[in-house]
Amino acid sequence: MKSISARLLVSTAVVLTIFFVLIAISVSYSVHKRAEAALVDRLQGLIYGVLAATDVSANNQLLVSSDELPDPRLTQSTSGLFVEMVNQQGELLWQSQSSTSFIPTVANTPVGEWVFEQIENDSGKRVHRLQLATVWEYNQGQELPFTIQAVSPAESINVQLRQFDRSLWISLLISGIGLLLMQLWILSKSLQPLNSIGDELQQIEQGERDQLSNTVPTELAPLASSINTLLTSERNRHKQYRHLLDDLAHSLKTPLSVLKNLGKPSGSADNSVITTVNEQTTQIQSTLQRYLQRATHSTPQKLAAAISPLPVIERLASSLQKIYSNNVSIAISIETANEASEKDKNKHPLKVRIADADLYEIFGNILDNACKYGATAVSVQLQASNKAVVIDDNGPGFPQQLISQLTERGVRADTQLEGMGLGLAASAELMQSYGGSLKLGAPDDSSGARVILKFA
């Protein structure tokens, strides 16, 4: 069983059931016992009353004065309550007028002992019977032993007891179910903070939040704060590793420069050694480059703040114009989502959820390619309606092979693309990692190159 609430619910249900069953059994038992005791009391009173009204006649017969009988029901034939006296031979000595049947005496019980039992009479009905074996002394020393028994119908008491039992079980069942429901509600209330911590952890996993909120109950606060501490230290360590990797890779580049320039033709060293050194340093360099790029861009933050790419493009454009000594003009135009809101141009409504540094890489590679490969005019159009940026230039355009490599096969980080392809592949890969796309083509009205960036 994985869920805490299921565990709690099942165990509460089991405990509640056992508790209520035990309550029902003990209550029912004691009520039955009390009812029986009350009945025995009543029948005893009846027997004593009958005995008080009894006398022995001259011919040793038992005489019962019907006027002195303790209960008027004994004279009604339909009352079901009756008293009988039986001698040791089992012969009937006396019976009340209400007697409907004769019930044989149980075998000799010691004198003065009460026997109470529930039995069936000859017509199959259940009755309660209280017996007392006694001895009547008369004429100085003569004894007449006999048994007196009082019988009352069991049905009405049994029905009452059954009704009581039923209502007891029903009320306990209802309160049990009520308690279970209440328990369920309490559980869900008290487990809610745990659930919300679970949700928040999931959001952290998906990069939609970076800490647990502080609004947890006091009992969970230590847990939440340790999770937060763990997250922070984990993140710091991750950052530290990345910086270390970064530093390692970058610090290797200076010695690589030295190695690369050992192979100068003027040197007197062995030519094959120089060639090998050159090849290997080139390979090390491209490996470094590739893994650095992967390490820095493999985990884009899903919830990067939405920023306008315009400042990035403007900075890149002015930097590139400096490098290419103003041989290239880079024009930036903004197409607003609504043609009517022409005056809101400065609000540049295109916003993209991409980290700053990655935006620089995406646009830097594309604009640099345009300048490097002979364009003199580059236009960058920001289209808020399509969430796209279209970059056209009047250079030589893309070779067909590159277009197919980038568009048909898709871009893989380890794809070896030369020259122009390398930067574009990096940009395309970055766009993909943010859920966008990079497409190559040609401008509508002229030759040259067109790059369409579509943002998510």
Added chain:
Amino acid sequence: MRALIIEDEQTLREQLIEALREQGFAIDESGDGTEGLYLATTMPIDIAIIDLGLPGIDGLSIIKKLRAESCSYPVLILTARDSWQDKVDGLEAGADDYLAKPFHIEEMLARIRALLRRSGGFSESLLQFEGLSIDTRTQQVIVGDDAVPLTAYEYRVLAYLALNAGSVISKAVLLDHLYDEDTDRDPNVLEVFIRRLRQKLDPDKKLDPIETLRGRGYRLALERSGE
């Protein structure tokens, strides 16, 4: 031409120095940011090659400070960090170009030549004047239709005058830009070079490419052409 190299990795610095000396540059060099900044702001530098990661003061701060002191010579950044954000930061701080490590010295030399041409107002590697052209890539000098063989020092003097064509360059400035601190800087030697240059470039005394302004210095007096 006087180049400043600030690079903390000694072997790379020595390679750069060797390559630039071969190209006829006078060199100032440092492996430390603080000393580098001192050199950058006090020496008559024509071009600076500055590594960004430096002990003392980092490369970006050096560039900002030397620009704040109105040093306007071109600056080439050497950097292992080649993200576009770093490049833009460097260029906005005042650098003119960047070179990502690892690089080939030849590529660096090409960038330096381009930067020097640009700062002299030339957009091609061929500096063209009426009757005289100088190929900065091959260091070849052509007068009329004939190549003129020059010694390294003669070429340096001519190239410096050509890149500052029209301006009067004093002997002291010329010496500053042509010689390292530790070499013998005799103005008489300079006069000998100028005389030899005139003989080689203008044997018939028709062109008169280098003008002497008494007490002030020299000037390349030819009109620029071919631009």
